[in-house]
Each structure stands twice: as structure tokens, then as C-alpha cells.
Amino acid sequence: MSASATTWAAGDYPAMARRLMPVAEAVVATAAIRPDDRVVDVATGTGNAAVLAARSGARTVGVDLEPALLELARRRAADDGLTIDWRVGDASRLPLPEDSAEVVLSVFGVMYANDHDAAARELSRVCAPSGRVLLTAWTPGGLFPAMGQVLGRYLPPPPAASAPPSRWGDPNQVGRLLAAADLRITTAVVHRLDLSFADADAATSLLIDTAGHVVAERDRLVAQCRWEALRADLRSFVADHGVVDGGRFRLGLDYLLVTATPAAAVTA
Template structure:
């Protein structure tokens, strides 16, 4: 068996995203939008890649689908199971696993979904090939991503600019927010994609409140703060840069986080 060249990166991701659960609450309206956009209905077999705390998986299950949720981080899956228990949804299968090595047979699902999850897989071509492989003939894919020109995409760029470079060959997550890049990556495996946009509203008393929440719940921001904890002047400069970046998106006590939805039907 070939060794995964990104095994160390994925282990860091597994650990880094363990604190994400508080943020997941704010993604629940996006999950509703994604499930509706994907035309999920009774009887569909659905895989949610990068399920996190299960917000998309639970939403799809309530729409009548038979759902499997997969995530790399066991702490998030534990929260997903708890969310399913609270919602009295005992029919969802939860799996710890990797978007680049989906542990399912070929042609297992009618629909593959991902809400801000698959974009962290370092090799987009591998992730797309795996999602296509587990789709039934003429199945469909639907996912939510962050456009690079809006606040979360710019946050990715900000963190990348002030962090050690990723391993050679790892793709930046924000590229998944560009429709031209998406169409190229779906390539010959899928028909031409459909797109739709939306806005995730994040309530905050100030841009500083927003930043503090990001520093506590978003792994890359946490690591950035930890890396510069012994350099207070540098950390203050980074925080001021972040606050200035967020300011244009902070209106009426809400940070507007624009996202992109993509849907496409598999060929073959």
C-alpha cells in the first residue's frame, strides 16, 4: 500500500479542527440551503463528507434521506452523535474517515454532499475522484465553499500569509470558491455545474468579538495565535490586520460571510 504523502498534514487537521463545534451552530441555516439546493428527498442515499457536528447529515435525514456522515476528527463525530441523539435521529451512520480515501464501495450513494469540508483535502483531484466513485450512475454532488474574494476566503489568505507554508502539492482551500476552478475540477466526471450564492450571518457585538470567537473555535486561527503568543507586539499587529479585513463585512451587528453552492450530476 502506498503511504499517504499528506498523512502528517491530515493528522494536524484532525487535531486542529477538534475545537470547531461552537462554530457549527452558525452553519445550520447554510445546511438547510444546501440540502434544498441538492434536491434531497425521501429515499435518497446520501453521504455527507466532512460532516463535522452533523448539521448537514441531520438536515438531510429530516428530509427523508438515508444518511451517512464522514469526518476526519473524532471529537466532532462525538458531537454529531450527540446532536443525533437530541434530535432523536438514530438512523444515521457515522464514520471516521478521509475524503481522499472514502471507505465505501463503488456506486453506494445517490448524492454526495459537503459543507465547507472537502475543500481542506489537500488534493482536489483525489477528493473529486473518490466522491464520483461512490456515486451511483447519474448521481449528483452538491457542496458549499467560500469564495476567495469574500471574508472567509480572505481569512484563509490571511492565515496562510502568516503561517508556515503547507506541504508541496497541497491545494489552498479558497480555490474551491472560484466557479471556474470548480468547473475545471469536476471536469469530465460531471456535467456542467449549477451555482447559487448565499450569505451566512454571524452575529457579533464588534469585529473584535468576531475575531475572538474565530481564535477560539477555528483551528488555523488558534494555531496562528499560539505561534505568536510570545511576541505580543507581532500578535497585536496581526489582530489589527484581521480586524481591518473584517470591518467592511461587519454591518448592523452581523458579519456577512458569503458562500457559494455548487451542484452537478455525475456522468457514467
């Protein structure tokens, strides 16, 4: 595997990516991708949306900042016999020319860019004038943003200039963000993804094991005798937010699916 450049590869993120596959399926279905469309999947991770787009016959590029995840995506595509152009790159500085795609996708990806304004401008820049941009992000107050508040007591603070990722999951905030980049939202719909587990302990383990930024701090927290406290706090949080349904433990994750088009196309 390629050397890691970020904490995204510190945990078992592919296990979470598999759980998020239904969202990528919903995004690609909404995008109505046609054969030979040019598609860019921004912050592709292990390639969920990029692989689905390529299966639709699209000429697909997947971009991510983490080489180790891209290597997993590359192997996955090869196993499926798919040709996808994988590129290491920052969502705020995409390694692509203007007008690169009829469809620009980002499934829980661009929301984690350090510079939201620059990332929005990049989405607009690479989108063809007649194209469309589809994004998903966790809604403010949902499970993952709320979980971040629990973990924040144990983890290093985010960069001072960064904004909360859930900004992209608020229709008004993301609308203003995209409008400043000459993109206009045409639809914004909240959906729910349900994750099912044997019990709350299994849910807690998955949330920790797949969070690279948490796993990366484990040795420090163990040395400080705080690792078990983190697990206990997260276990309590999970128990409070989940429900038992049919003998299984279920967590509901709300997310916003946005479709936007270049402003010129809306006013034309």
C-alpha cells in the same frame, strides 16, 4: 470526547458550525432529498447536513477526518433520535464502496482536502450513476480566503502540494476539477451568508476562537510576542470588511453552491 487527530478540534468549531447551519439547510433543500435516499455527507464536521438529511428520512452516512467532531455529531444525532452512520475518513479516500449514495453532500468540507483531484474522484466514485453531488465553498476573494492572507503572516505555510480551498468556489475552476472526475455541473449559484455580531471585537473573537489552526498556534505566538499582533491585524481586517446595520455589526460571506451529476447521466 474522542482524541483529536487534526487542528479542527483545537478551537470551538461547533460555534462556527452553528452559524453555518443556514447553508446546510439551503444545500439539503436544493438536493430535494427523498425518504430512503442514500446520502453521504463528506467532511461532515459536527454533522449539520447529515442531521438535516436524516431528518428527511434518508439513510445517511457522515464522514470526517476528525474523530472529536464526529463524536459531537454522534451525540447530536442521538439527542434527536436519528440513526446516522458516522465514519472516520479522509475525503480523498472515502471509506465507502462505489455507488454508495443518490445524494453526495459537502458543506464547506471537501474544499479543505489536501488532494483536490483525488477528492473529486471520490465524490464521483461514491455517487450513484443517477445521483447528484452538491457542494459549497467560499468564493475566491471572499471574507475567509482574504482572512487567510492576513493570518498567513503568522501561521505555518500550507503543504507545498496543496491548492487553495477557494478553488472549489470558482465556477470555472471547480467545473474543470469535477469534469476530470466525470462529473458535470448543472447549476452553480453564488449566495451570501450574513453573520451578525454585537461589534467588530465580537466578530474577531469568534473568527479566532473557532479557527483550530489558529488556536493551535497560540502558545507559540504568545511566546514570540506576536499573538496580540495577530489579533490586532485581524481586528483591523474585520472592521474593514464589515458594516454596521441596525446597531449590529455584520459580515457578509459569499459562497458558491454547486450541483453536479455524473457525466453519463448528462449525456444519456
